Amino acid sequence: MIKSVKPVSSLKGELTLPPDKSISQRSAIFSLLHEGVSEVQNYSPAQDPQSTLRCVQQLGATVSKEDDRLIIKGLGRKNIKKPESDLDCENSGTAMRLLSGVVAGAGISAKLVGDASLSERTMTRIINPLEEMGAHILARNGAYAPLFVNRHEPLKPLKFELPIPSAQLKSCVLLAGLFGEEVTQVIETLPSRDHTERLLNLDQKVVHERKIISASLADEIPAQTYTIPGDFSAAAFWLVAGIIQNNAELVIKNVGLNPTRNALIEILKEMNAQIHIENERMEGAEPAGDLIVKGSDLKAINLDPKLIPNCIDELPVLAVAMLFAEGTSEISGAEELRHKETDRIMAISEMLSAVQAKFDEKEDGIIIHGDPDFTFESAEFESFHDHRIAMASAVLALKGNKESTINDAESASVSYPAFWDDIKRISI
Numbered sequence: 016m017i018k019s020v021k022p023v024s025s026l027k028g029e030l031t032l033p034p035d036k037s038i039s040q041r042s043a044i045f046s047l048l049h050e051g052v053s054e055v056q057n058y059s060p061a062q063d064p065q066s067t068l069r070c071v072q073q074l075g076a077t078v079s080k081e082d083d084r085l086i087i088k089g090l091g092r093k094n095i096k097k098p099e100s101d102l103d104c105e106n107s108g109t110a111m112r113l114l115s116g117v118v119a120g121a122g123i124s125a126k127l128v129g130d131a132s133l134s135e136r137t138m139t140r141i142i143n144p145l146e147e148m149g150a151h152i153l154a155r156n157g158a159y160a161p162l163f164v165n166r167h168e169p170l171k172p173l174k175f176e177l178p179i180p181s182a183q184l185k186s187c188v189l190l191a192g193l194f195g196e197e198v199t200q201v202i203e204t205l206p207s208r209d210h211t212e213r214l215l216n217l218d219q220k221v222v223h224e225r226k227i228i229s230a231s232l233a234d235e236i237p238a239q240t241y242t243i244p245g246d247f248s249a250a251a252f253w254l255v256a257g258i259i260q261n262n263a264e265l266v267i268k269n270v271g272l273n274p275t276r277n278a279l280i281e282i283l284k285e286m287n288a289q290i291h292i293e294n295e296r297m298e299g300a301e302p303a304g305d306l307i308v309k310g311s312d313l314k315a316i317n318l319d320p321k322l323i324p325n326c327i328d329e330l331p332v333l334a335v336a337m338l339f340a341e342g343t344s345e346i347s348g349a350e351e352l353r354h355k356e357t358d359r360i361m362a363i364s365e366m367l368s369a370v371q372a373k374f375d376e377k378e379d380g381i382i383i384h385g386d387p388d389f390t391f392e393s394a395e396f397e398s399f400h401d402h403r404i405a406m407a408s409a410v411l412a413l414k415g416n417k418e419s420t421i422n423d424a425e426s427a428s429v430s431y432p433a434f435w436d437d438i439k440r441i442s443i
């Protein structure tokens with residue numbers, strides 16, 4: 016599907032976001048692990064959470080809907096069912112990596128498959144620790160989906176220092192560890208999103224600035240009502256869209272504000288963005304609030320690489336903000352971007368090339384020569400079938416002088432099905 020995006024004179028209005036993708040997926044998986052009934056308020060209708068929900072059902076959970084709540088009946092860790100058909104994780108790295116931990120921990124055989132994009136993403140990072148724990152995993156070329164997890168003896172515990180700051184890897188090992196009689200420990204030096212340890216209330220301690228998270232069969236999976244806040248990563252598109260438009264004013268309601276996710280707010284504020292948080296509160300175990308954003312005069316930033324894990328999914332749209340900031344901005348230490356739904360450093364470069372922006376691509380990031388008066392006529396953007404590239408390109412397209420197009424725009428539905436309706440609604 017090709018979407019046309021018309022230039023706007025400004026943006027105004029109130030937005031409600033899709034429910035958080037990461038937390039939705041975890042609520043489904045954790046409900047499977049709990050023996051009994053869990054409830055999920057505001058589960059995301061986007062493609063990734065929906066494919067995760069189907070996988071969880073194949074593993075034995077029963078799911079029904081009551082008003083805007085999901086009622087999920089789980090079987091508990093000892094009774095996970097061997098799926099009768101492939102677990103199709105579609106586009107979701109989170110689904111494949113977290114469910115591999117569950118399947119390996121449960122000691123059942125299962126085949127996990129994904130779409131073309133997911134089948135090109137390395138799974139070595141999870142295969143290595145799971146095999147160290149005693150799992151048998153067969154992967155295409157030793158690294159890629161489909162993954163065949165085979166029946167094996169109960170897993171051994173593992174003390175695992177994360178080689179990369181990845182919440183998917185951290186969660187995979189912790190979930191496998193939850194099936195073991197002895198304690199598995201994951202050691203984290205750079206904090207990545209903490210939804211897993213937060214929602215499961217896992218034991219955590221900090222020793223010499225390293226976080227040690229523990230998991231074993233002794234940890235109860237609590238009966239919960241999960242309340243899913245709006246997805247901060249979805250809010251990111253409107254934060255940037257708002258600050259780069261003259262006289263814009265957007266109110267974004269009920270946004271998840273987990274501190275391991277929302278580094279973009281501080282980064283944009285350092286760039287001089289006018290962003291205000293109101294109505295801060297807890298939504299279940301997660302902090303949330305409303306955001307108000309206004310058109311701003313931006314200045315360049317040299318991004319601290321330590322912040323990368325806390326804004327990893329927001330970097331494509333941050334690059335758009337950098338293009339309209341006074342001066343030269345730099346993102347470095349973001350090599351992980353090359354392993355997302357597409358190679359996002361390449362995709363950001365292509366997006367910027369489409370409008371003849373000045374930038375230098377680096378192996379682990381990008382240097383962008385910004386200009387508050389930057390303009391372009393129109394562009395044809397490629398999404399590379401990547402939801403975040405499609406939406407970042409749309410935010411940029413709003414600044415053109417004429418209508419631009421985005422190819423394979425349907426990919427936005429992976430995390431934000433109503434994105435194209437919302438962009439029209441706030442355009443003036």
Ligand code: S3P
Nearest residue numbers: 037109180181182183184327328
């Ligand atoms: C996610 C973790 C991040 C993020 C992804 C969702 C999660 O990936 O990019 O969109 O839900 O745990 P990595 O753990 O690979 O960095």
